[in-house]
Amino acid sequence: MRIAVFSTKPYDARYLEMANRAGHELVFLEARLSAETASLAGDADAVCAFVNDDLGAGVVSALADGGVRLIALRSAGFNHVDLAAAEAAGIAVARVPAYSPHAVAEHTVALILTLNRKTHRAYNRVREGNFALDGLLGFDLDGKTVGIVGTGKIGEVVARILGGFGCTLLAHDPVESSICTALGVRYVEFDELLGASDIITLQCPLTPETFHLIDAAALARVKPGVMLINTSRGAVVDTRALIQGLKSGAVGSVGLDVYEEEADLFFEDFSDKFIPDDVFARLLTFPNVLITGHQAFFTEEALTAIAETTIANVSAFERDGVPIYPVRAATGG
Numbered sequence: 540m541r542i543a544v545f546s547t548k549p550y551d552a553r554y555l556e557m558a559n560r561a562g563h564e565l566v567f568l569e570a571r572l573s574a575e576t577a578s579l580a581g582d583a584d585a586v587c588a589f590v591n592d593d594l595g596a597g598v599v600s601a602l603a604d605g606g607v608r609l610i611a612l613r614s615a616g617f618n619h620v621d622l623a624a625a626e627a628a629g630i631a632v633a634r635v636p637a638y639s640p641h642a643v644a645e646h647t648v649a650l651i652l653t654l655n656r657k658t659h660r661a662y663n664r665v666r667e668g669n670f671a672l673d674g675l676l677g678f679d680l681d682g683k684t685v686g687i688v689g690t691g692k693i694g695e696v697v698a699r700i701l702g703g704f705g706c707t708l709l710a711h712d713p714v715e716s717s718i719c720t721a722l723g724v725r726y727v728e729f730d731e732l733l734g735a736s737d738i739i740t741l742q743c744p745l746t747p748e749t750f751h752l753i754d755a756a757a758l759a760r761v762k763p764g765v766m767l768i769n770t771s772r773g774a775v776v777d778t779r780a781l782i783q784g785l786k787s788g789a790v791g792s793v794g795l796d797v798y799e800e801e802a803d804l805f806f807e808d809f810s811d812k813f814i815p816d817d818v819f820a821r822l823l824t825f826p827n828v829l830i831t832g833h834q835a836f837f838t839e840e841a842l843t844a845i846a847e848t849t850i851a852n853v854s855a856f857e858r859d860g861v862p863i864y865p866v867r868a869a870t871g872g
Contacts, residue, residue, distance in 0.1 A: 540564070540857050542611070543583035545572035545592050548806065550842060551613070555587075558846035561854045571802075577601040585609035585853055590616060590833070591802040596624035603628035609856050612866075613849045616772060618745045622868035633852035633862030637692055639841035644696035646835035647740055647770045650794030651701075654766060654829050655680070681705035686736030688752070689743030689771065690716040690724070697740060698722050709736060712743070730760055738766040745772035755780040764791035770835045773799035778818055785825050792827040796835045805833045 540563050544555065547567040555565055566583065570576040572592035578601070580586050586607055588594060594610060599621055602610070610625060612634040625632050653659050656677040664670070684707045687694050695718045698708050708724040710716075711732045720726075732739070739761070743749050753767065754777040761767075767790055769776050778799055784790035798804070800816055814820050822828050836845075852862035 540584040540609075540853055541582065542566065542585045542587050542853060543568060543580040543607075544587040545570060545576070545579075546589040546806070551589075551846075554842045554846035555849065558843070558850045561850060563850065563853055563857075572598060574598055574601065578605070580605055580607055583607060585611055585856070587611045587613055587849060587853075589806075590614045590619065591806065592619065594620040594625075596621045599624040599628055599630060603630055609633065609853065609862065611849050611852050611856075611862070613845050616744065617866050618772070620866070622866060626868045631856060631860075631862060632866040633849075633856065634864050634866050635845050635848040635852075636864050638836065638844035638848065639838055640692035640696045642838040642841040643693045643742075643770050643835040644700060646796060646831070647693075647697055647742070647768055648700050650768050650770070650796070650829060650831070651680075651738060651740070651766065654768075654792045654794050654827070659829060660826070682707070683737040684709060684735055686711070686732035686739045687719075687724070688712070688729075688732065688739065688741045690714075690719045691742065691744075693770075694742040695719055695722075697742060698724050706738075729757075733757055733760045734762055736762060736765060738768065740768040741771045741775050743771050743775060745774055749775050751775070751777040751780075753777060753781065755783065758784040758789055761789060763789060765789070766792045766794070768794045770796040773797040773801050778822070782818070782821055785828065792829075793822075793825070794829045795822075796831045797833055798822075798830070801833060 542563055543566045545568050547569055552567045568579050570579060572588050574597050577598050580602060586602060608630060610630055610632045615634060615636055617634050620632055657675045661675055682705060685701050687697055687710045690710045690712045695716055698719050699722060702708060702722050709727050709732050710719055710724045711729045715726050752775050758780055852864060856862045
């Protein structure tokens with residue numbers, strides 16, 4: 540099959556080419572998929588898209604008009620796809636449901652440790668010859684209460700790692716994980732998790748129910764000085780409410796690998812430009828905020844798994860008319 544790969548970075552091309560033992564024709568495009576760039580798919584049978592590509596109804600219609608029969612997402616999330624429009628257009632949608640939960644979970648814990656022990660600030664100080672310890676005070680993770688919101692595969696690994704630090708683990712999820720329960724995790728209502736947790740880490744998908752789950756009302760119920768970590772989806776957190784929480788001191792520190800308006804920022808280089816997002820720029824002014832650019836997934840193992848599964852989805856669709864991991868409008872997965 541001829542596959543137009545949008546939002547291609549050098550690492551995407553390298554890992555997809557290594558995985559492409561089936562001999563599909565890969566056309567790599569740096570452009571992000573949008574209404575303006577959909578025509579670049581040309582006569583492709585499939586498009587391969589990433590998290591910040593636009594797959595709304597208009598784009599899906601344009602792809603269908605061009606003969607595209609498959610949207611192969613190289614991501615687990617699919618909230619950026621109009622599934623009803625794809626179904627109506629006769630386009631199948633596939634995703635990568637799991638690649639490396641360890642990658643995201645380990646990055647989550649890295650954010651916690653870095654924020655707590657302020658190693659990012661210490662690194663800069665030492666480089667400047669400043670060995671003073673003022674302002675670098677942290678706390679023992681042992682005995683602290685961590686609230687995990689979302690206990691799928693990533694949440695399970697987060698629980699396993701933090702249990703090793705001696706943390707007391709609370710969780711909130713509509714579906715309880717037997718693995719987490721066996722690790723000593725206690726499932727509680729969301730309000731109890733907010734009020735009891737020293738650290739809250741978000742591992743839940745973005746759904747209508749989780750959109751702005753952490754908003755002004757939620758932040759009014761947190762334990763004062765809470766550390767908040769988000770490596771799930773940006774829009775799970777209301778950024779403006781978060782800024783107010785930081786200003787009031789209700790939130791003690793924040794680690795983010797995602798941001799609700801990240802599509803115009805992340806995966807691009809703005810080092811010689813200005814950041815056009817005033818809300819994001821405001822976040823960067825807080826010394827107790829640590830942001831990484833959606834890199835939690837970025838390990839060799841994860842990129843290999845993403846590429847292998849993406850190619851397998853395409854090959855299965857070519858052979859059977861159905862990808863291995865389809866996403867359908869009726870079920871959402």
